[in-house]
Amino acid sequence: MYEGVVQDLIDELGRLPGVGPKSAQRIAFHLLQADPVDVRRLADVLLEVKAKVKFCSTCFNVSEDEQCRICRDPRRDPSVLCVVEEYKDVVAIERTREYRGRYHVLGGAISPIDGIGPDQLRIRELMTRLADGVVTEVILATDPNLEGEATATYLTRMLKVMDLRVTRLASGLPVGGDLEYADEVTLGRAFAGRRAAE
Amino acid sequence: MYEGVVQDLIDELGRLPGVGPKSAQRIAFHLLQADPVDVRRLADVLLEVKAKVKFCSTCFNVSEDEQCRICRDPRRDPSVLCVVEEYKDVVAIERTREYRGRYHVLGGAISPIDGIGPDQLRIRELMTRLADGVVTEVILATDPNLEGEATATYLTRMLKVMDLRVTRLASGLPVGGDLEYADEVTLGRAFAGRRAAE
Numbered sequence: 001m002y003e004g005v006v007q008d009l010i011d012e013l014g015r016l017p018g019v020g021p022k023s024a025q026r027i028a029f030h031l032l033q034a035d036p037v038d039v040r041r042l043a044d045v046l047l048e049v050k051a052k053v054k055f056c057s058t059c060f061n062v063s064e065d066e067q068c069r070i071c072r073d074p075r076r077d078p079s080v081l082c083v084v085e086e087y088k089d090v091v092a093i094e095r096t097r098e099y100r101g102r103y104h105v106l107g108g109a110i111s112p113i114d115g116i117g118p119d120q121l122r123i124r125e126l127m128t129r130l131a132d133g134v135v136t137e138v139i140l141a142t143d144p145n146l147e148g149e150a151t152a153t154y155l156t157r158m159l160k161v162m163d164l165r166v167t168r169l170a171s172g173l174p175v176g177g178d179l180e181y182a183d184e185v186t187l188g189r190a191f192a193g194r195r196a197a198e
Numbered sequence: 199m200y201e202g203v204v205q206d207l208i209d210e211l212g213r214l215p216g217v218g219p220k221s222a223q224r225i226a227f228h229l230l231q232a233d234p235v236d237v238r239r240l241a242d243v244l245l246e247v248k249a250k251v252k253f254c255s256t257c258f259n260v261s262e263d264e265q266c267r268i269c270r271d272p273r274r275d276p277s278v279l280c281v282v283e284e285y286k287d288v289v290a291i292e293r294t295r296e297y298r299g300r301y302h303v304l305g306g307a308i309s310p311i312d313g314i315g316p317d318q319l320r321i322r323e324l325m326t327r328l329a330d331g332v333v334t335e336v337i338l339a340t341d342p343n344l345e346g347e348a349t350a351t352y353l354t355r356m357l358k359v360m361d362l363r364v365t366r367l368a369s370g371l372p373v374g375g376d377l378e379y380a381d382e383v384t385l386g387r388a389f390a391g392r393r394a395a396e
Contacts, residue, residue: 006260009247012240017228023216028247029286030215032260036248042210043241049207049226050234062204062230088227 060105060122062087070102077101082139085109085148089141104129109147110154118154130162137165144171258303258320260285268300275299280337281353283307283346287339302327307345308352316352328360335363342369
């Protein structure tokens, strides 16, 4: 429908997650009229990301070096290991400034529908990391959804044989929310996990 | 928050229209894991679009050449000129296969709020094109919204002095829609524009 290269651009943009045909068109038209300098900067950063960004050889976090900042940081507690699904979960947890241990990024969650079983995740690498006995607590911080729960259950079973404390993040009411708007599962978990008032 | 170049990518993506911070993050993470070949193809097409795509020197339609396909096509009727706001309107009209004349792309619509007056649009160029008297009908096909209507009214007034038929696209009920769901302005226009039943 569009002049060749414009259609190519719409097609490429339409392959991005969350970008439907309409948005792809809108973005393409924006780029057509945009300053060439801005478009070149976007193209450059795309190439740079692929050239520079690697995955940490220890924890599989995103990194510009062989080892990520967190694995290299001697102030991080090597005895606590937080297992997450994705790099973005590391970022979310780092943002809290609550956690001073290290990470292990699985690369997803068990999801039979999507053909993702334990072998597709970095579980073997996790076991290898735990073998030297330095880690004494593993915090399972997978997503609180079906796939995340399945992954946590699977890992709990695998880790049971090791001399480790295995913990999970607390479920409950989100801070700042209204109790009446909480879904029943969350509210149920909040009851089950109730603690003595201080 | 993120490793340098990842944050740069999120920032650049967040500048695209309709891409909020969350979507920018989502797209960036997708690209991090994507095949480098795919990312390079996106970067290449971005650069190619800016290098190749020009605007037709006659009608300001998007073009890979000095003149666009439609202006170059001798089978298109040179006596009818359809005035639209943007390139995407040309594409929408071409899709109907109903129109065999040529186009003039204004580059927007009059919108005082956005600081767009007649001087920011290609109205002077339109007047120059009409000067030789080849065009006998001008179809004003601006958007059926406030800005589009203002632009059409302005152009109607400017074109009145010339020996031309000036027409507007019909307003009315969208085909395939339900009458009861039509807004009152559209329904009112449909009444005002009613025709003898065939």
